[in-house]
Amino acid sequence: MSAAVIAAVDLTKKYGDTAAVDAISFEVAPGEAFGLLGPNGAGKSTTMRMVGAVSARTSGTLEVLGLDPDEGGPDIRAQLGVVPQQDNLDTDLRVRENLLVYGRYFGLSHAQVAKRADELLAFAQLEDRARAKVDDLSGGMKRRLTIARALINDPRILLLDEPTTGLDPQARHILWDRLYRLREQGTTLVLTTHYMDEAEQLCERLVVVDKGRIMAEGSPAALIREYSTREVLELRFGTDRSAEAARTLHDLGDRQEVLPDRLLVYAHDGEAALQEVQRRGLQPLTSLVRRSSLEDVFLRLTGRSLIE
Amino acid sequence: MTSTSTRPAIAPTRRRGGVGALYSGNARAVVYRGLRATGSTNYIVVATGFVEPVFYLLALGVGLGSFVGPVSYGGIHIPYAAYIAPALLGVSAMNGAIYDSTWNVFFKMHFARLYHGMLATSLGPLDVALGEILLALLRGGAYAVAFLIVMSALGLSLSWTVLLALPAVLLIAFGFASLGMGITSYLKTFQQMDWINFALLPMFLLSATFYPLSVYPVPLQWVIEVFPLWHAVELLRGLTTGILSPAVFIHVGYFLVMIAVGLTFTTRRLRALFLD
Numbered sequence: 045m046s047a048a049v050i051a052a053v054d055l056t057k058k059y060g061d062t063a064a065v066d067a068i069s070f071e072v073a074p075g076e077a078f079g080l081l082g083p084n085g086a087g088k089s090t091t092m093r094m095v096g097a098v099s100a101r102t103s104g105t106l107e108v109l110g111l112d113p114d115e116g117g118p119d120i121r122a123q124l125g126v127v128p129q130q131d132n133l134d135t136d137l138r139v140r141e142n143l144l145v146y147g148r149y150f151g152l153s154h155a156q157v158a159k160r161a162d163e164l165l166a167f168a169q170l171e172d173r174a175r176a177k178v179d180d181l182s183g184g185m186k187r188r189l190t191i192a193r194a195l196i197n198d199p200r201i202l203l204l205d206e207p208t209t210g211l212d213p214q215a216r217h218i219l220w221d222r223l224y225r226l227r228e229q230g231t232t233l234v235l236t237t238h239y240m241d242e243a244e245q246l247c248e249r250l251v252v253v254d255k256g257r258i259m260a261e262g263s264p265a266a267l268i269r270e271y272s273t274r275e276v277l278e279l280r281f282g283t284d285r286s287a288e289a290a291r292t293l294h295d296l297g298d299r300q301e302v303l304p305d306r307l308l309v310y311a312h313d314g315e316a317a318l319q320e321v322q323r324r325g326l327q328p329l330t331s332l333v334r335r336s337s338l339e340d341v342f343l344r345l346t347g348r349s350l351i352e
Numbered sequence: 353m354t355s356t357s358t359r360p361a362i363a364p365t366r367r368r369g370g371v372g373a374l375y376s377g378n379a380r381a382v383v384y385r386g387l388r389a390t391g392s393t394n395y396i397v398v399a400t401g402f403v404e405p406v407f408y409l410l411a412l413g414v415g416l417g418s419f420v421g422p423v424s425y426g427g428i429h430i431p432y433a434a435y436i437a438p439a440l441l442g443v444s445a446m447n448g449a450i451y452d453s454t455w456n457v458f459f460k461m462h463f464a465r466l467y468h469g470m471l472a473t474s475l476g477p478l479d480v481a482l483g484e485i486l487l488a489l490l491r492g493g494a495y496a497v498a499f500l501i502v503m504s505a506l507g508l509s510l511s512w513t514v515l516l517a518l519p520a521v522l523l524i525a526f527g528f529a530s531l532g533m534g535i536t537s538y539l540k541t542f543q544q545m546d547w548i549n550f551a552l553l554p555m556f557l558l559s560a561t562f563y564p565l566s567v568y569p570v571p572l573q574w575v576i577e578v579f580p581l582w583h584a585v586e587l588l589r590g591l592t593t594g595i596l597s598p599a600v601f602i603h604v605g606y607f608l609v610m611i612a613v614g615l616t617f618t619t620r621r622l623r624a625l626f627l628d
Contacts, residue, residue, distance in 0.1 A: 098472060098627050117373045117627070122474035132465035136389035145388060148381040149473035197473070 049074050054104035057090050064090040066256035077233040079247030087256040088236035092205050097121050125194030129205040131186050133178045140174040150197040168192035184215025204235040220245050240338035259345040271344045272336040273298050275314035279307045279328040375478035382483020402498050405444040426595035434508040438588035439561040441499050445492050449525035452488035453532035454548050477622035485529045492525035511594020524584040527607040530614025537621035555581045
């Protein structure tokens with residue numbers, strides 16, 4: 045493997061006395077799809093802004109493409125594509141113009157940006173919208189345009205901050221497909237998300253962050269293996285019976301998680317656990333056996349769910 | 353996407369050195385953006401910038417002027433309209449520059465999030481500041497040319513030095529725009545934006561616009577002489593009437609300093625706001 049394109053050691057960002065990012069260390073290899081998973085306020089966006097050379101770190105070291113963002117800010121930004129959490133498309137310009145103008149910001153020639161804009165409109169499936177106003181696009185289309193815009197300078201790293209937050213399921217799947225293609229083409233992807241399914245779909249490797257610190261690191265499958273069981277049994281008993289049921293089942297499976305509305309039983313074989321529940325004379329209102337997900341990993345690590 | 357690489361073309365356009373983090377030598381990309389965006393601008397708003405000073409000139413210069421009669425300037429009698437026309441030119445340069453660098457910038461900063469996008473590219477804060485200011489100057493320059501044509505058609509340009517009024521207007525607008533953008537960066541709400549108008553109105557009325565400074569007591573004259581609009585009015589009045597004194601160099605110097613201070617200030621603010 046060649047040298048890391050992003051290398052952070054004890055990276056810290058403080059606002060006053062509070063540390064938004066608290067001494068985190070990670071590396072991203074070229075061509076890798078790397079994710080930062082965590083709840084709102086975990087420090088994901090702040091980390092992204094430091095990597096994107098638009099926010100200075102308080103302490104620690106950071107190298108992006110071999111450069112220190114404190115010194116080589118513009119040189120780094122020239123080789124990055126940035127998809128911010130909030131769309132900041134230029135609403136005074138039409139769809140294709142957004143790409144042309146953005147390319148000019150990088151100092152690309154008119155001929156270069158014109159050619160590239162057409163390729164990217166095709167990639168973002170927006171060819172028939174080239175002359176549309178940005179405000180007339182749907183949320184999913186805006187997001188795809190933002191991604192196309194971020195690719196105008198043929199970046200070595202694409203930074204995506206919560207790329208599908210606020211999109212409907214269909215729009216998310218279209219977007220995932222586009223991002224998956226980029227991944228296949230070898231573009232280094234760094235994304236933040238608070239959606240477990242997104243992290244599992246897109247990331248080869250991820251870190252789970254909470255309160256500015258890294259809680260765990262690994263591939264989605266490895267994290268699930270390490271911090272959870274193969275299957276999870278979800279039981280609902282209703283508010284009144286929940287606590288009593290939890291007591292009766294306290295030794296079932298590897299462990300349990302008592303949530304306000306349901307009881308989670310972590311077990312290798314969920315169906316077997318469910319039969320054991322019934323054998324002990326409990327009748328849950330609903331029951332569901334599912335595979336473990338990153339949500340369970342997060343719950344295990346922090347004791348609370350991701351989206352609060 | 354194809355594998356065509358656009359990457360090598362990026363490198364040569366960047367500059368190294370101390371200002372490397374602030375400036376990529378690409379302010380023209382910001383101007384280009386502004387020109388393309390103007391295509392969808394409300395032309396009525398643009399037109400008012402030209403119409404307003406012309407109305408003032410006709411109402412006060414020609415109308416009130418016929419009542420006032422000729423006035424003495426630098427010991428020479430000139431029509432009242434010729435006296436206030438350069439002042440109105442200065443005021444329109446100021447208003448145009450202030451509008452572009454305050455309301456427009458305010459909106460882009462807080463609502464359109466335009467600068468976030470720009471500063472995520474290889475552009476630096478100085479590129480953005482210079483680009484926005486140059487755009488304001490293009491518009492201000494167009495207004496000035498139109499006004500000077502109207503002035504000359506009414507016979508109010510008294511000397512060939514009126515030709516120098518155009519670069520002078522650009523200098524003045526540059527000064528106001530560079531400072532205005534920096535000040536705007538501190539303002540967070542629409543109510544605060546009104547303070548700008550509140551500060552501009554007395555300056556417009558009092559800066560020897562409609563009558564000479566000598567009507568004031570001496571201490572008040574000193575106060576007025578600190579304000580940029582007074583320097584603008586005096587500079588332009590000298591050029592359009594041809595009644596020039598060495599004080600012209602002081603006025604020019606005043607705006608050169610204002611530009612330098614304004615640009616430094618604005619660049620720092622943009623850096624603090626968007627590249628913390």
